[in-house]
Amino acid sequence: MIIGIHMSDKQELQNEINNASTRFSSVIDAAFDGIITMDDKQRIQLFNHASENIFGYSANEIIGKSITKLMQKKFRSSHSNYIKQFADSDIQSRDMLSRVMIMAVKKDKSEFPVEITISKISINGKIEFTAIIRDISNRIAFIEKLQHQVNTDNLTGLYNRNYFDTQIKDIYHQYKRFGHSFCVLMLDLDKFKVVNDTYGHLIGDKVLQEFAKKAQEVLREVDLLVRFGGEEFIALLPNTQLEAAKDVANRIRNCISQQMVLSQNHEPVTFTVSIGVAEIATDDDTESIVKRADEGLYRAKKSGRNRVSD
Numbered sequence: 001m002i003i004g005i006h007m008s009d010k011q012e013l014q015n016e017i018n019n020a021s022t023r024f025s026s027v028i029d030a031a032f033d034g035i036i037t038m039d040d041k042q043r044i045q046l047f048n049h050a051s052e053n054i055f056g057y058s059a060n061e062i063i064g065k066s067i068t069k070l071m072q073k074k075f076r077s078s079h080s081n082y083i084k085q086f087a088d089s090d091i092q093s094r095d096m097l098s099r100v101m102i103m104a105v106k107k108d109k110s111e112f113p114v115e116i117t118i119s120k121i122s123i124n125g126k127i128e129f130t131a132i133i134r135d136i137s138n139r140i141a142f143i144e145k146l147q148h149q150v151n152t153d154n155l156t157g158l159y160n161r162n163y164f165d166t167q168i169k170d171i172y173h174q175y176k177r178f179g180h181s182f183c184v185l186m187l188d189l190d191k192f193k194v195v196n197d198t199y200g201h202l203i204g205d206k207v208l209q210e211f212a213k214k215a216q217e218v219l220r221e222v223d224l225l226v227r228f229g230g231e232e233f234i235a236l237l238p239n240t241q242l243e244a245a246k247d248v249a250n251r252i253r254n255c256i257s258q259q260m261v262l263s264q265n266h267e268p269v270t271f272t273v274s275i276g277v278a279e280i281a282t283d284d285d286t287e288s289i290v291k292r293a294d295e296g297l298y299r300a301k302k303s304g305r306n307r308v309s310d
């Protein structure tokens with residue numbers, strides 16, 4: 001009788017252990033995020049379904065292998081130090097923060113951005129680590145798309161004023177630090193209102209697109225051409241002095257005067273551009289150089305258009 005009670009208690013306990021274990025496995029395997037545990041030697045002990053999907057390895061082939069297999073080479077050497085520091089610290093769990101984006105490596109060697117939270121657990125007195133890994137490729141792609149939209153002009157595909165503002169700050173910083181001169185061109189299509197009024201807005205748009213394409217062909221790859229707004233463009237020419245910048249401006253002006261788009265009635269629509277040029281000077285800041293280029297543009301317009309400022 002006594003033995004009977006004992007056995008049923010044991011059975012109940014066994015059932016509870018089984019239930020807890022099933023519950024644990026179900027939660028781990030139903031998780032959307034990759035859950036990986038590793039021992040203090042960084043050998044993988046558990047690799048859930050999501051991890052299999054994310055990394056392309058089956059649990060069978062990866063369990064027992066080093067976690068560094070799933071990392072970019074440059075993270076591998078510092079990883080054991082990181083884990084040691086974490087093991088010795090009082091912190092139980094934390095996000096793995098890095099100044100650079102953490103990239104993980106799939107079985108097929110492709111790399112993808114991840115977000116990792118790591119925590120410590122103690123199993124039979126031995127420390128193990130659990131990493132929760134989220135593939136953030138979609139989020140990063142979305143952020144990049146937004147960044148592109150924020151910095152780009154839809155009509156011409158050029159960068160926009162927002163992007164220009166960040167770039168001129170960078171180039172100005174280089175100038176202050178190393179003395180590398182640079183120039184700004186302010187470009188404005190002449191009598192563009194007449195183009196719109198005569199041929200319609202769609203043809204006006206075609207002119208803007210053609211202008212952007214051709215002007216960019218004249219510029220070097222290191223130069224930046226952006227649509228500043230309306231029919232106004234601005235170019236940033238690194239490592240360039242005034243006379244060279246005027247030559248570039250004249251080449252753009254000349255090239256543009258030879259272009260045309262076709263109107264809806266297939267008539268040739270020609271256009272010209274006026275350009276103000278300014279070179280950075282010691283008392284300039286990022287706003288005053290743009291202002292001086294704009295004043296140059298004003299003079300070029302005043303003196304008859306289809307000109308470069310003197």
Ligand SMILES: Nc1nc2c(ncn2[C@@H]2O[C@H](COP(=O)(O)OP(=O)(O)OP(=O)(O)O)[C@@H](O)[C@H]2O)c(=O)[nH]1
Nearest residue numbers: 188189190191192193194196201202204205230231
């Ligand atoms: N088609 C088209 N027109 C635009 C766009 N943005 C601005 N414009 C037009 O550009 C014209 C600019 O006219 P104005 O500022 O009077 O200058 P302008 O006719 O070029 O004369 P000047 O600059 O003095 O040579 C206006 O008719 C605007 O409507 C655009 O995205 N597409």
